[in-house]
Amino acid sequence: MFRFKQFAVRQDRCPMKVGTDGVLLGAWAPVLPSDRRVLDIGTGTGLIALMMAQRMPQARIAGVDIDDVSQARENADASPWGARLEFHRCPVQEFAAGGAFDLIVSNPPYFVGSLTCPDAGRTAARHAVHLPFEALRDAVLRLLAPGGRFALILPSSETERFLSVCRDALTLVRRTDVRTTPCREAKRALLCLTRPAGAPLLLRQLTAGASALAGPAVSAGASASAPSGLVASPLNVPGAAVAVPAVSAALPEETGRPVVPLRDELVVGTGGHESYTPEYRALTRDFYLKF
Numbered sequence: 001m002f003r004f005k006q007f008a009v010r011q012d013r014c015p016m017k018v019g020t021d022g023v024l025l026g027a028w029a030p031v032l033p034s035d036r037r038v039l040d041i042g043t044g045t046g047l048i049a050l051m052m053a054q055r056m057p058q059a060r061i062a063g064v065d066i067d068d069v070s071q072a073r074e075n076a077d078a079s080p081w082g083a084r085l086e087f088h089r090c091p092v093q094e095f096a097a098g099g100a101f102d103l104i105v106s107n108p109p110y111f112v113g114s115l116t117c118p119d120a121g122r123t124a125a126r127h128a129v130h131l132p133f134e135a136l137r138d139a140v141l142r143l144l145a146p147g148g149r150f151a152l153i154l155p156s157s158e159t160e161r162f163l164s165v166c167r168d169a170l171t172l173v174r175r176t177d178v179r180t181t182p183c184r185e186a187k188r189a190l191l192c193l194t195r196p197a198g199a200p201l202l203l204r205q206l207t208a209g210a211s212a213l214a215g216p217a218v219s220a221g222a223s224a225s226a227p228s229g230l231v232a233s234p235l236n237v238p239g240a241a242v243a244v245p246a247v248s249a250a251l252p253e254e255t256g257r258p259v260v261p262l263r264d265e266l267v268v269g270t271g272g273h274e275s276y277t278p279e280y281r282a283l284t285r286d287f288y289l290k291f
Helices: 020-028 047-055 070-077 120-126 133-143 156-166 196-207 278-284
Strands: 037-041 060-065 085-089 101-106 144-155 171-179 188-194 262-267
Touching: 020 047, 020 144, 020 188, 020 278, 037 047, 037 133, 047 060, 047 070, 047 085, 047 101, 070 085, 101 133, 133 144, 133 156, 144 156, 144 196, 156 171, 156 188, 171 196, 188 196, 196 262, 262 278
Parallel strands: 037 060, 037 101, 060 085, 101 144, 171 262
Antiparallel strands: 144 188, 171 188
């Protein structure tokens, strides 16, 4: 069992265990007070769905997975938010949602053309055999509400391939590159995309300030001033800044220019044993017991 501050995750029957990737996405995904329906694709233990339930007391959350979801259901029932969580065992390509979602989150399978694991469950969870990027894109387009957001985490090596698959279908509006330590290259990318028609509005919301998209997991952090030419991170993470020019009155829908996504960086550890950066602590401190 992995214990968080407000819930616990049993994982003995799930092929993929609780990991930093899932916690990062659950804490980082941009949420809005108007969100009412959330979908977690590849829910596994239900970790990200539970984090969304903690951050979004006004929303109902659904999780879908091709593997058994009984442990996710048990984890939800043991949490304070079981009545707002539902889980479905089926491929997302076949998922009948009964309505569109304001936010879709996913820690998807991503390995392509690499050696598969002897464990069939881990292979399904880690390798894009049952859910190639094209199928994931199409599912999001079918299930996402107009102006809704799709947030996911990918290895840095797979990010450009995924963005290429989504070109002209989904627009990247925010990207956070994740380094494990300051001396290492980014290993993960947190991405937020929306439909092209909704991108300018979401960009306006993202750049409006920390209050627009910060959920409970990050709203407690104190925002540091950004360097000249940068705008403060809407995630309100101390020391984080977005590497794009400050927003002017003329936005892409008015100028015809393409949307320029917000881009920043998060460093998880300082390099010492069990030593984490203030930014990572601020992002995840509503969840991890140690923070």
